[in-house]
Amino acid sequence: MPKKQPRNAFYFYMQDFKEEQRIKGIHYNNMAEVAEAAGPLWRDAPPPVRTKFEEKAKKEKQKYNLPDMKYTSTGISYAELERQEKEAKDAEASELKDIKNIVKLKCFNGAIIHEDFYLMDVNFFCKANNEYLIAESTVLRFNLQDGIKDQYHEIINPGQIPVGYAYDVKQGSEELGLEMPDEMQKKSNYFQILANIIDYLKQKDRDSKNMPPLFTMPDKVEAIRDFLHQMCSRAAEDDSIFRVYKLDALFFTLINAIKTNSDEGFPRESLALSQLKKDPFKYSPGIGCEIHEEADKSVMCSTSRVKRWAFTVLDSCCPVAGIEMQAGSHVPFDFDLEKIYTYKEQKKVRAAPSVANTAGPSASNVSTVSEAFIDAAAMSTVENPEKEKRTHEPLRMPKMEYSRHINVAPELTEDNFPSLSSGTGRGRGLSSSFKKLNMKK
Incomplete structure (x- = not known):
């Protein structure tokens, strides 16, 4: 890393500008005066002119093996963003x-x-x-x-x-x-x-x-x-x-x-x-x-x-570790642990799903206490395994022709609608306007 930072494109533009002004007979006492005079011209310089001096600055950086710095729209360099991401x-x-x-x-x-x-x-x-x-x-x-x-x-x-x-x-x-x-x-x-x-x-x-x-x-x-x-x-x-x-x-x-x-x-x-x-x-x-x-x-x-x-961590980890849970310490006071354990014993023998063809869940795999309150429907299935499945009968015949019961709407003509009167309300003058349009043509 050099002791001094490499010159940017504007610096090389100022050097060129200073030489042109010297030839014209205009002299500056220091670079601050040059920067003040060359600044507006540099801002309005066309892309080909800027590219010329940006190439000089790029070569200057390459002498010191410095990477080209690219910045986001918020002014943060991509290198800084990469560093922050790496630290995270x-x-x-x-x-x-x-x-x-x-x-x-x-x-x-x-x-x-x-x-x-x-x-x-x-x-x-x-x-x-x-x-x-x-x-x-x-x-x-x-x-x-x-x-x-x-x-x-x-x-x-x-x-x-x-x-x-x-x-x-x-x-x-x-x-x-x-x-x-x-x-x-x-x-x-x-x-x-x-x-x-x-x-x-x-x-x-x-x-x-x-x-x-x-x-x-x-x-x-x-x-x-x-x-x-x-x-x-x-x-x-x-x-x-x-x-x-x-x-x-x-x-x-x-x-x-x-x-x-x-x-x-x-x-x-x-x-x-x-x-x-x-x-x-x-x-x-x-x-x-x-x-x-x-x-x-x-x-x-x-x-x-x-x-x-x-409670959430304990509810999942305690059954896996074989720890007997206590109301108020491992779960809230209002939880009935005896009914929960009874329900879990019933869930051990629950049949596996026929589609997936997998083994039934183990006691540890159904360790969450809250399932006892959420899966009440499944609990009733365990108690009555031979209960007949409910069938659904349609409320009406699917092939029934409903179109014959629909009354056809009468055909309407202009005679069914009254003409607009030329009153003093909001629609004043509309009837006369419609006559002028001659809509029958």
Whole structure:
């Protein structure tokens, strides 16, 4: 790389322009004056003239082995976009490798069922000036054996609303079921919230320098990272101490690591994400914070959301790991586990589909608890396997000629329509106009 940047096309044009003016007797004291005089001419120069000097600049770059820089319409070079894309791919590969190492290490000695995992979710009023105005935050701890253990929840007052974003904040507060931020009230202590989160993550091993990763849905990764960055910047803390990973990557890796049969788990990571997005426990009562429960907005609560994520993972993984689920820990309190297990035993002997000609599903392949409430029709089929199939009889004969029952419409002529009168209304004068047209010809 040269110490000085190679000259561009305009520089060579200025050199040529300066020489032409010198021959004419016009002299300039410095290159700034030359640039001022040659600038308008360069902007209006025809393509053949510009190409001549662009070729000179290209040869100049080739001397230093510099690549030709191409830019997008937004002014970002393609090289920069490729670099950002490569960094994102490397970060994703590193994240997946870290998750696999955590899971495989604990699966080696069977400690995976006691390994604590941490979920995090945030609600934000809006995004203002590339910064999220966080309204609520929840961190939850769970493992396969014990289910949901505890959570740390905070309602956050971001303080003064940025100029021009009051309406966005109002809309966000109505959607979330939270009150508008009160600028007269004291702003939430981000330093204290950060300390609480760090203590919560390190409660199992306070002497450890590394904190466990935080898992969330892909669409919440950016907001959570920004929230952690806001708190760390106020506390002069390095935000690299936090690792924010995608929950679907953990779900996919975890269930495939503990499975014992080939028909268990997920063949693709996208299926794990699809199961999480189904949100089978979405309308479970009593799992949100008090504020959202009173406002009947439990679905929007960050505490309710992380619990539903945990229930979804536990509902799929616990049967595969052979763990007996407990209401309130592995599934919501209102789920009748005895009926669910009875139904699953019945599903074990269900006949396989004749078209696909495949074996019937195993107990582990039908591990989701929510299926017991969705597939009620299939349950009745299992209880009455010899029940006759219902047939459908048409309500009318298909060969019946309905056209003979239709009355033919009478033929209409001009005599059936009255002529327009030349009154004082909106159609004044139309009748006389029609006569002038002589429409009978």
